[in-house]
Amino acid sequence: MTFQDLNLIEPILRALKDEGYDTPTPIQQQSIPHSIMGTDLLACAQTGTGKTAAFAIPILQRLSEKYPNGTGSNHIKTLILTPTRELAIQIGDSFTAYGRHLKLRNFVVFGGVGQKPQEDAMRRGVDILIATPGRLLDLMNQGFVSLSQLEIFVLDEADRMLDMGFIPDIERIFSLTPFTRQTLFFSATMAPEIERITNTFLTAPARVEVARQATASETIDQHVVIIRPSRRDKADSEKRAVLRALIDAEGDACTNAIVFCNRKVDVDIVAKSLKKYGYDAAPIHGDLDQSQRTRTLDAFRAGELKILVASDVAARGLDVPSVSHVFNFDVPGHPEDYIHRIGRTGRAGRSGKALTICNPRDEKALAAVEGLIQREISRLPDPTAGTAAAFEADSETPPEQGTRPGTSRSRARGGPRKDAPPPAEKAAPAAKPRPQERIEERREPRRESRGPRRDDTGPRVVGMGDHLPGFIALSFEERRNC
16 A cells, blocks of 8 residues: 555655655554544554654645645644653654645644744744643643634543543543544553543544554563672673673663663763763753754754663654664563553664663563563673672772772772781781770870979879878878867
């Protein structure tokens, strides 16, 4: 089947040819006809199979047939909600590419950047709006966005919306749209909660499922390394040593890679550690400034950055077709996130490799992942076992600049002082003094601190010496008669 077989209009076919697309993917083959007819749709397909084009192409066709010269108004006709900024930008780029020969206007709004340009765009008029929920609600509350004439509503990555707690916002947005709208749900996984809310938001939807739910591409080679830290306080540093060893073991086959961490703070730590050891790495997560996130992603897409260390904010929406490797520094807490993470590689039929590091406390999460994908992930041996790397761990200083393997820079952690003599030069321990000697040792410094006594040159004074009070020298009879 080709795109021409889907009865697409000529401007869209020309744009797809410009992009080098000739054959639709399975999700596109099944979704586009339903969407063009105006049917509500619930679509599930593994990541990297072309879901964005599956809803972007029919939306452009429907609107261009109805409004060949554009709508000419500031009433939005299509709204696409996404969970992350990166995914919103990617979808906006897709609409621009597929609709380059049409007169429809699309625009992307998200938080973390100035609102003034977005307000100006809304005043000029937008036909297709791609937005994240928070910024969209801000613009709606301020009167810059109206959904009263909305015709098509798309919820992309619906399961991620649930995980991120966007359901109250989505319900509020839905309540402000016309009942006659067409609604499209797209996701890589279909959680039970999604099934429940479809009864509220969709009307007699067509269901498209081109792959078994929660499956990864067969072109991805998956492995896991089970590590056993030598000590609890060294677990994180030894884990970073394992990551470096895995990257090194891949050699030239690792042309670029994404390293996923569960926590934002770990993203920064791992990126900093990799850079200190000479790896070309940079972090990206939700707490970074949007301009920095955009620069980092652009550098990664352009091949100027080799390793991207990311939180799950990049697992949904990062579209770099030629990512060779994905490294899971942590086993994800939600099994579905594993599908999205490794789906960043092996896209569009290419081969890819995903390696996961698992410590003992994450074995339950690993079992949940294997239960979801219904297969056992092949085990690899710890590449640092029995090597110096396991003991160097990473004190955040490269081996050539730091201390000897197995030592620490901090005496509080049990390491030697910098001025400590080597073991062979240590003097033999002195004999333990007797109790009376210890008393004298304590007294002597106090004597010296008060200064020398007047009779230090004479015989040792016994008792009180010259300081004997006179009444003590009196006899009993003399004291009684006093």
